[in-house]
Amino acid sequence: MPEDYQDLVLAAYKKMRDNGELYTILPKETTTRLRTACLKVYDSRYIPKEADVLPNDADILSVFFEIDKMKCDDYGKVINDSEPDDFKALCNHIKGETGKTSEENTDLLAWLIDLEPRPRSSYYLSPDKTIKIGGKPIDLFLPPSTPPDQPEPPTPSKSFYIPRFSPRYIILSCIILLFVCTASFAVWERWVKIVRMPESGEKYMYWDGDHYEPVKEGEQKAGVPIIKLNLQALKRQRRINLHDTMTNYSVGKVWHIKIGNNPEFYTDSGIHPVDTARRLRPMSSYVHTKYNSYPRYILTHLVWFICAAFLISICGFGASRMKRKMSAQKNGQTTNDSLLHFSKRKLAQ
Incomplete structure (x- = not known):
């Protein structure tokens, strides 16, 4: 242990600093941070005031600040x-x-790290010169150093693994992916094609699966009849592919026809787009109850959503099992600075 009080205080400070025990009050050695550290120490020891400032501490502060x-x-x-x-x-x-x-600088540093006895005069008047920091023997902070002629044996490097992605990042990514998939599916499902108005010379139209398309005279489309252009039918007639989305409000406002055992529903009245010999009929409550079910539509989409969430969860679980190999050097320092960032992420969680 150093005989000189100044050397002793400085050695104790450096050891505590290197061990990270002063990081909360003095993360950097600047004049501004030193003043802030003194305020933190003063507040932690004397506010709220259960007792006055110790006489020795009052001497240290009064001498330093004159x-x-x-x-x-x-x-x-x-x-x-x-x-x-x-x-x-x-x-x-x-x-x-x-x-x-x-x-006075040495005494203030002793006060800052709570080294006892303090100030310097109290140390030299102490009969056994027992040094404590925060009530603990100084040996806890200043272990005997290795003699210069006996260098510390090198510590073999060790490898260990850390997660490649943080749990918070994986959970957030899964939620965003599920939201994007759900929103994209909803937009695609309800996407309505824009009606293409006829150009010059297009005086006929044909049925293109679920809507009419204008066509010029003389053009042929395999498997579908070509009829004379009707602007009202071109704009308004659509086939309703998701008929389970209809509710009781649609009764009387939607038209239907039965082709074989399969019902078809349309947004406007008139002849059937393909079988022009048949006409569409208004949808009745009976037909709506028999062929349509909005709860079935909701249940089907709920099942799809659960399946998508399950698949995304499996991907998230797989990402959480991915590891990154790290190697440790002497004194526990890593060869990769990313370990520090990983520790900060874990602390933030």
């Missing part, structure tokens, strides 16, 4: 009103830019 401790009742305000340049000498000392520093 105030009369008999007239000061709120050191938190003193720290808050201080300038970052007040900590410049201490900042240079802990960063190793200066070898020695003043006694």
